[in-house]
Amino acid sequence: MVFSSGSIKTHALKGISFEIQKGAFCCITDASGHGKSTLLQLVGGHMKPTSGKVFIDGVDISALCDTALSEIRAKKIGVVFQFFNLLPYLTVRENIQVAMMFTKLSAKKQRERAADLLEYVGLSEKANARPNELSGGQQQRIAIARALANDSDILLLDEPTGSLDSEMEEDILAQIKKTHKLGKTIVIVTHNKEIAKQADIHFEVFDGRLKI
Secondary structure, three states, rough: OEEEEEEEEOOOOOOOOOOOOOOOEEEEEOOOOOHHHHHHHOOOOOOOOOOOOOEEEEHHHOOHHHHHHHHHHHHEEEEOOOOOOOOOOOHHHHHHHOOOOOOOOOOHHHHHHHEEEEEOOOOOOOOOOOOOOHHHHHHHHHHHHHOOOOOOOOOEEOOOOOOOOOOHHHHHHHHHHHHOOOOOOEEEEOOOOOHHHHOEEEEEEEOEHHHO
């Protein structure tokens, strides 16, 4: 993966090739700035590689048009961000429902699905709260619920505990492991080696290259 700025070219990732089996719990670590977040964006289809291909369930998503790629992401991939990315003007329930906007579910079914997910992450009582009324750990649990709204097979998490204290970190890691037991494929990028110890597969990115 090459980023260009005028005549300057930066090689963020170099010759990386790997496969993650369905249902795996994979952790990708690196020192800050060595390419792990770029790798996650490529896996999630939020960035197209300058060379090479990215396959999900046998489909080369790097070759898809924007519309087809958006459909793949909506159906197959849920994303959890380090800083939650919840919409402050919506309630917790509405934040989860946003992920279902482009589905064929009726408004009633969307509400029911959001209620089920709130129960799953243990925050049913917070359905009508605003994000700023929640702790960091609670916000991240809502972000996980939103990522599961469309029952995606793949869950991508970018530094999911990076902005949390140790107690909240344990809570979120327990929630991630619980979600993995549902049969979801989990891919986490983090600098936290303790989280990496919990994974089935651990990749390390250093200077743009993959160490397995």
